[in-house]
Amino acid sequence: MSDESRTPVALAGLRADDPHLEPSARNPHVVEAVIAALMVVGTLCTAGFGAAFWVNAKPWILGATLGGGLLFLGLGLIAWGKYLMPRGPFVEERHPLANDEVEREALASVLVDRGASIIKRRPLLGGLLGGGMGIFGIVALFPLLRSLGPLPKGTLFHTDWRKGSYLVDQTGRRIFEGDLAVGSIVTVFPEGTENTDRGQAVDQTVLIRLSNENYVTQKGRATWGPKGYVAYSKLCTHLGCPVGLYEQQLQMLVCPCHQSMFNVTDGAIPTFGPAPRPLPQLPLYIDAEGYLRAQADYDQPVGPGFWERGRS
Numbered sequence: 436m437s438d439e440s441r442t443p444v445a446l447a448g449l450r451a452d453d454p455h456l457e458p459s460a461r462n463p464h465v466v467e468a469v470i471a472a473l474m475v476v477g478t479l480c481t482a483g484f485g486a487a488f489w490v491n492a493k494p495w496i497l498g499a500t501l502g503g504g505l506l507f508l509g510l511g512l513i514a515w516g517k518y519l520m521p522r523g524p525f526v527e528e529r530h531p532l533a534n535d536e537v538e539r540e541a542l543a544s545v546l547v548d549r550g551a552s553i554i555k556r557r558p559l560l561g562g563l564l565g566g567g568m569g570i571f572g573i574v575a576l577f578p579l580l581r582s583l584g585p586l587p588k589g590t591l592f593h594t595d596w597r598k599g600s601y602l603v604d605q606t607g608r609r610i611f612e613g614d615l616a617v618g619s620i621v622t623v624f625p626e627g628t629e630n631t632d633r634g635q636a637v638d639q640t641v642l643i644r645l646s647n648e649n650y651v652t653q654k655g656r657a658t659w660g661p662k663g664y665v666a667y668s669k670l671c672t673h674l675g676c677p678v679g680l681y682e683q684q685l686q687m688l689v690c691p692c693h694q695s696m697f698n699v700t701d702g703a704i705p706t707f708g709p710a711p712r713p714l715p716q717l718p719l720y721i722d723a724e725g726y727l728r729a730q731a732d733y734d735q736p737v738g739p740g741f742w743e744r745g746r747s
């Protein structure tokens with residue numbers, strides 16, 4: 436048997452010029468152009484998805500661009516495989532599994548001769564596919580990078596409470612000194628943030644009237660509780676649930692999540708449950724017109740502990 440007759444192509448019953456090795460499309464150049472167009476559109480859609488994700492576009496835009504990218508790139512690949520690859524069918528005769536040196540060299544020569552026309556003649560499509568997949572790979576990193584979010588910087592240490600902030604309820608109405616009877620409670624925000632996400636999250640504060648006289652909850656807080664009003668952060672120091680239940684008889688704030696209890700007469704020190712530290716107290720004053728206002732921001736971070744809590 437000659438070397439030529441033992442090549443895989445020959446063993447498969449084919450010749451290098453066998454028509455089975457021709458693309459199945461009647462007009463490969465037209466098909467190639469269509470596939471190129473599909474891949475260009477797919478690449479543009481994929482790049483559009485990256486841009487849309489970067490600017491936080493609406494979900495339907497994200498879905499449309501990502502779906503379009505996958506769809507058109509996929510259609511291009513399917514059409515490539517179906518219309519431009521050798522049509523077959525290929526039937527391989529039984530033969531020894533391991534090729535010897537002669538067979539390998541023969542195959543290499545066939546690939547050089549024949550593969551140049553079948554595989555290497557599609558540099559445009561190969562380039563487009565590589566470009567599309569490359570952009571897709573880069574864009575796939577966007578969710579990871581962007582989902583890391585912005586650096587918190589100092590935001591974990593501060594709320595929107597400032598010196599002179601008016602206390603307002605959820606409707607934005609300022610709290611007047613006569614608004615709450617002794618034993619009453621209301622959730623308040625610094626004026627201007629009551630309807631914002633951030634205001635709802637870190638600024639929420641419970642205002643409780645404990646008496647009609649100035650109230651001192653802790654040493655060093657002599658002026659913080661004018662006319663019996665005391666204010667504490669509403670974020671539980673355990674896991675951040677809103678501490679919204681007030682047990683008037685016991686003068687305790689109760690967290691509904693894991694039942695931590697905070698003594699509001701004593702600086703909201705936890706007396707029961709998993710909360711590790713007191714609720715921060717907001718220093719208050721009553722201005723000349725009788726409105727309740729903040730003396731300053733909280734003197735410590737609100738809410739549960741976090742990785743740099745030790746700096747506070």
Ligand code: FES
Binds near residue numbers: 676690
């Ligand atoms: S979140 Fe409040 S006790 Fe767990």
